[in-house]
Amino acid sequence: MLKNYTVDLPPNGRVWFRFWEDECVVFHELSGQIHLIAEMGAFLLKLISEQPYTRSQLLAHFVNSFELSIDFNLEEFLDKLIIEYQNLGLLTVTENS
Amino acid sequence: MKLSASSRKSIVQSLAGKGLSLRIGSFNIRLRSSVGAVADHLICLYGAFNILDGLDFIDFNVAINPPLSLRRYLRPQVNFSFDGYFPFKPLPYAQAPAFFEWGLNWCIASHSNQFLIIHAAVVELNGQAFIFAGIPGSGKSTLSAAMVCRGWRLLSDEMTLLCLSDGLAYPVPRPVSLKNQSLDIIRQFSPDAIIGSIVNDTLKGTVGHMRPPDSSVERSATPALPTKVIFPKYKQGSQTELAPLSKAKALLKLAENCFNYSALGKEGFDGLGRLCDATDCYDFSYSNLDEAIALFTELAS
Numbered sequence: 001m002l003k004n005y006t007v008d009l010p011p012n013g014r015v016w017f018r019f020w021e022d023e024c025v026v027f028h029e030l031s032g033q034i035h036l037i038a039e040m041g042a043f044l045l046k047l048i049s050e051q052p053y054t055r056s057q058l059l060a061h062f063v064n065s066f067e068l069s070i071d072f073n074l075e076e077f078l079d080k081l082i083i084e085y086q087n088l089g090l091l092t093v094t095e096n097s
Numbered sequence: 098m099k100l101s102a103s104s105r106k107s108i109v110q111s112l113a114g115k116g117l118s119l120r121i122g123s124f125n126i127r128l129r130s131s132v133g134a135v136a137d138h139l140i141c142l143y144g145a146f147n148i149l150d151g152l153d154f155i156d157f158n159v160a161i162n163p164p165l166s167l168r169r170y171l172r173p174q175v176n177f178s179f180d181g182y183f184p185f186k187p188l189p190y191a192q193a194p195a196f197f198e199w200g201l202n203w204c205i206a207s208h209s210n211q212f213l214i215i216h217a218a219v220v221e222l223n224g225q226a227f228i229f230a231g232i233p234g235s236g237k238s239t240l241s242a243a244m245v246c247r248g249w250r251l252l253s254d255e256m257t258l259l260c261l262s263d264g265l266a267y268p269v270p271r272p273v274s275l276k277n278q279s280l281d282i283i284r285q286f287s288p289d290a291i292i293g294s295i296v297n298d299t300l301k302g303t304v305g306h307m308r309p310p311d312s313s314v315e316r317s318a319t320p321a322l323p324t325k326v327i328f329p330k331y332k333q334g335s336q337t338e339l340a341p342l343s344k345a346k347a348l349l350k351l352a353e354n355c356f357n358y359s360a361l362g363k364e365g366f367d368g369l370g371r372l373c374d375a376t377d378c379y380d381f382s383y384s385n386l387d388e389a390i391a392l393f394t395e396l397a398s
Contacts, residue, residue, distance in 0.1 A: 016363055016367075021343070023346070024345060025348045027366040029363055036346060
């Protein structure tokens, strides 16, 4: 996994969100699939639905917004989450130069 | 003119000839049929619906007739046709009235993309429409049948037609489909309920239809504002329990129960989102109809 990247919405713009409290529903228009996403995943999508974020900016937002236990590996968690959502077509990852 | 003002002879003649045209909610349908049981089904259950004159635009031209083959003499069957097209395999002759109802469901669900169509019953009291969504067997038709027997207005027991421009639920107050033990439950719950002919051994088991209240049919042109989305689950012996459901989970469950969600794409997603924004959403388990109705009547007061 890359360690220096920017996360954004897919370039085709055909991913739509509805946010309620700590949950969101995502509609992927091309596949017709709908996803229910909660808590940290919803937090991530809420951020990138507003603007692109770099990995370090996202990590900072997560640290400031959640009470994470000492043994929680946030970097690994975030990288895995982003790969999962990338595979679902919900976001895009661009390597920073 | 209401269908109840016509004689059986005139209804049978219309059905066998140019067809009988009826206004059903937002739709005009024309039905042709040579099957006497279909005429009796209409007389029993559609008495309050208006017959249209020959000049109205017809949304759905349908027919229930036996196939023109030797099968009409040996184990007779009937076909359902829509604009001359046969979307289904024939069914046993005795199932003709139910076939009309199922076929019309299909017509509406497949050809009415001006609405977001949710597989859900919708009933109204005091200007508040409650949507009961769920898979077959969840008890939504039984619950809605019992509610209309206690004064709620029936908009539909089968499909909620949600207008994407105004967010209102539009009525199609057709006969309520009751299956298996639901028939006895409603007979015991409301002995005055008019239930048409019973058809056994269908794919859904034993099926009968309950006549919609005349008052609901008379208000067919009046949509209602959805205020509650409820996912009922009938479970014998269970307590009456209404549990709040998050709007995100409700949207996902509604999408699973939509007929034309994928056809409408983003428009459908936005429509469901607006519906969840505007309503309170619940999971509901019940076994006692009186308790359920008391609870919902209180919620609508």
